[in-house]
Amino acid sequence: MKKKLSIVDIANSLNISKTTVSFILNGRAREKRISEELVERVLKYVKEVGYKPNSLAKSLRTGKSNIIGLLVQDISNNFFATIARQIEDRAYKNGYKIIYSSTDNDTQKTQELIAMFRDRHVDGYIIVPPEGIEEDISSLIKDGLPVVLFDRYLPGVETDYVVVDNLFSTYNATRYLIDKGYKNIAFISFNNQQTQMADRLSGYNKAMTQSKLTTSIKEVDFYQDEKLMTEPIMAFLNEHPETDAILFGNNHLGTCGLKVLKKLDKKVPEDIALICFDDYEVFELCNPPLTAIAQPIDAIADKVITLLLNRLNTSVENGVKQQVILTTDLRIRKSTK
Template identity: 35%
Template sequence: MSSLKKISLKDIAEAAGVSTALVSFVLNGKKKEYRVGEETAQRIQKIAQEMNYQPNLAAKSLRSGKTKTIGLVVSDISNPFFSQLARVLEDEAAKRGYTVLFGSSDEDTEKMDRVVSNLINKGVDGLIIVPCENSEKSIAALAKNNISIVLFDRYFPEINVSYVALNNFNAANIATKYLLESGYNAPCMVAYDLNLIHMKERIRGYKKAMEDAGKKRLINITYLKQDSPRKSADRLLPKMVDTGVDAFLFGTNMISLACLYAIKDMGQEVINKIGLAGFDGNPVFDFLSVPISYVQQPIDVLVQKALGILIDNIANGNTVQSVLADGEFIKMTP
């Protein structure tokens, strides 16, 4: 038999000496339903494996109405956090028999809509979406049309849609307290000029820590332009240091990278005096002569929760579930 031949249920049935229907019951997980003996079922499965049988997924999806594929839409797949998300999701989905199709929105609502539409047209069973700013209407429309979706990292409190995210308030609160307890008097929060819940919650956590420490008057938030963060950081951070800022809490991993270029150019004397904390570790942090502590997001937990909710929604309908997971604060010392 040629190794290139497509193995059929009939081929397996002939090799096992049973009917094609019996083979179908076993390979489609219905052996108990049709009372197939365990010994016979094991013999059929062994022969199918030895013959390298590959099921016809297209035909299977036509029968079940499911393609066993899910779509992932992130803001930028080149962002280390989102590339890690994609990697972990692909592995976890495979364990459950799903294939993942990817797309990036580039923080553009129109592009997000196009990517989502393309994935739906490809027949994905559900979507995990990192929504961009001003995409509330698009997300609400998906939910209204009974598309199985789970929002990841960001969500819209006013829309009744499942989501999984970091407890951003708590994470930023802990990071700010760490800087204050380390002896820094006037930490500044560096954020993006975005109206998205994850950024707003991180800012809220920073503010609360400053207020609790009796430093409400020293609350200082610097906003970078998302489309030109490094340029913004080069212009703004030296001004912050000149006005008395002695530590920075970076609002995202990519903000950290943009700001480190600006800090590197301030000179070693200034660098040695600045406290630094952020979100998500990065190998680049090792190249700065001062430590950068950070909130480590539990990416494995977040992915497993999101995938579990999505698969449940696909099977049972859009029952809304929400999860906020705590991160781990990693203290880095010189």
């Protein structure tokens, strides 16, 4: 294997000091009054030998890697993928690169990824947190590393976060169904206690209770294998044939639900009305198009990266943490008659 060249190798080959080479490669030649002739000679040699600087070593010297770590639940999910792309574009324009990965909402995997990012000396973290990583996030903040959470937050951990008003969003959607005359409204969501899902459930419960209607709730465990989520949804609907409307807790469950209803030969909205939390371009193409609670994706991405860049570009480590709560939009389509 060919040995990778170092600054020392370059310095020895040109018979100059490694400090001089370092100043030239880091753009400080004029500041250090290094002659243009020597600068030209070093840069020419570097180009000839194909020298590539060690980014990790550089980050150790400068204290900055210009890398941001982005952890989302599932990068293949349209919601997270769109936000990640916008964050990446904005970060790049501000001199930062993004390393991102999917956590699968798994605590241990998230902890391992945070440890990997620490080893890479990333400058800041954007995280969609699963349960159980409060200590890990607190440790990052204690060490002076900026952290911005989005989609959900961790009660008891003081950090910046960007979320939507989940409680009002599902309350509003459930009220819409009630006002349309539906009485046996089911709420199908993921089985976890994370803030976004807990608030969505609370919004549904609040609307149903105010109208003195009986709640009908199915919480599904998350699996990569979609079949393991469609089966319990089918069993639930078979057990509750009176269901005349369903509010799905997110778009992944919504797509699973559409497949279940097709298998059960249920017509939308004649047999069952549907609303899904998180809009998705496919929902507009469904027959009929699906009513959805649309999150402000552009605004979420903008707020998240703005918060982090502000933290990275300020010398104040312990400023007041910002909690941003954005509104959603109930997009009425033909899945609710």
